[in-house]
Amino acid sequence: MRSAVAGAQRIVVKIGSSSLTVRGGRLATERIDALVDVLAERRKAGAQIVLVSSGAIAAGIAPLGLSRRPRDLATQQASASVGQMLLVARYAASFERYGLTVGQVLLTADDMIRRAHYRNASRNFERLLELGVVPIVNENDAVATDEIRFGDNDRLAALVAHLLRADALVLLSDVDGLYSGDPRQPGARLVSTVLSAADLNDVVAGSVGASGVGTGGMASKVAAAQVATSAGVHVVLTSAPRAADALAGADVGTYFAPTGRRLPTRLLWLRHATTPRGHLVLDDGAVEAVVSRRASLLSAGITAVSGDFVAGDPVDLVSSAGMSVARGLVAYDASELPPLLGKSTHAVGPKYRREVVHRDDLALL
Structure with a gap:
């Protein structure tokens, strides 16, 4: 089943803040370059890649002289405004090593909830991919409010996979897969394959993996995987250093098998992207x-x-x-x-x- 990921032609890859930054909020350029090395290789092999990247708020922490991730909305928005510039500039420079152009796509939940916005986003993505661009996607934290947010980029990535009718979704974290319990505790086992919801009956997916700079935990990744697989998307959850193996279909992390069939985009939007x-x-x-x-x-x-x-x-x-x-x-x-x-x-x-x-x-x- 993992061979479907190896052969996927349209892939959404999501990476979290903790995998891109170091303590204090500074961008870890060597980690970004390592990820881009993997994605560029797959792109050069003919696949279309869309990268959903967290890290804007975290990247703004150090330049603004903050000691930790801000908790109030106004400072989060300010940090995102500064950090998003740094994040995309770093990606642009890294992809340029391979002659690849990136494009920034910032979305709010409203862009998924409102049909006209949803269609506009779809057209933009399709045209970027036709032109050979690698879209870099993030929630528009600079304008998003507490009332209208995705909550975390795991859900955003799953909805983007829906929007693009992607073949595969790869969720990269600082944990190497889904465990039956807290992997820091004895007895926790790696769940290698999830074929249906029944395989999750004995799994306790809490906030393991969440850091001081990110918002998503393991529960949000499982929920995102279930959203994507319900429309026929193959999903792999693993750590960022194992991205190449995951894309190659190797037995790493946790593989979530599709549980449903592809639906018309209109119904996918209605079921998963509306409130x-x-x-x-x-x-x-x-x-x-x-x-x-x-x-x-x-x-x-x-x-x-x-x-x-x-x-x-x-x-x-x-x-x-x-x-x-x-x-x-x-x-x-x-x-x-x-x-x-x-x-x-x-x-x-x-x-x-x-x-x-x-x-x-x-x-x-």
């Missing part, structure tokens, strides 16, 4: 129609509405037991729906006889 603005509670018959028969959602099957949304916003469709079964783009404003609940299309005026959520705008969860 619901409200909830529609369905009766049992409507749940059956939506989930089993893949039917559109009609007003007759809705028992309750919550949230503040407008037509075109994503909403979750929830069973009477409180389980989210699907996400879709709603055709009505929240204020329009209460008078329609439980009524058939024949019992409402002509203006309200369209589907509440059309089946083409539905992604099962």
Whole structure:
């Protein structure tokens, strides 16, 4: 199964802050060069490479005279503004040794949540790759807020893999793979292969691997792997020094096998890159129609509405037991729906006889 990674033609590689910086926030140029050596070799072999790189906030710590990673949002944004310049300049210089050009792509969660932004990002990536550029991706920490963030670049990398319909995602950390428990404790074993969620039943994925300069721990990497594999992407989680072996399909780190099939980009976006603005509670018959028969959602099957949304916003469709079964783009404003609940299309005026959520705008969860 790891041979699929070795043969991948479009690869997303994510590396964390702790693998790029040394104590005090200074960029470790020798580590960046070592990573670029590996990626450039794969790029020269014909593969398309997209690098999701953390490190902007960490790289700004030393130039700003800070003693540690800032905790308040304003100082984080300031540190990212300074550090991002240094980070990309270092990558540009390193890739230039191989005659390769890099391009900076800064994203916020809003770019994934809003359909128009998502499509624009997709077009930009595709054109950069067509031109032979290596995109360097990071969250736009200089403008991102606490309310609208990816939270960590592991999730961002998984969503970028979705966006690009990548063949493989390689998550590089300061830990050499997923362990059954804290690898610093006796008895913890390396989990070599994850074929399904059942293989994670005995795994305790906490914050091991998180450092004073990063935000992601092992749990976030496992969650990112599950997002990517659900759409057919092969994932390897290992340490940065083993990047070459991971890309070559060697038995290093933890391999996550695809658990789902590739879906249309629109449904991938809807399922994984949107945040619901409200909830529609369905009766049992409507749940059956939506989930089993893949039917559109009609007003007759809705028992309750919550949230503040407008037509075109994503909403979750929830069973009477409180389980989210699907996400879709709603055709009505929240204020329009209460008078329609439980009524058939024949019992409402002509203006309200369209589907509440059309089946083409539905992604099962």
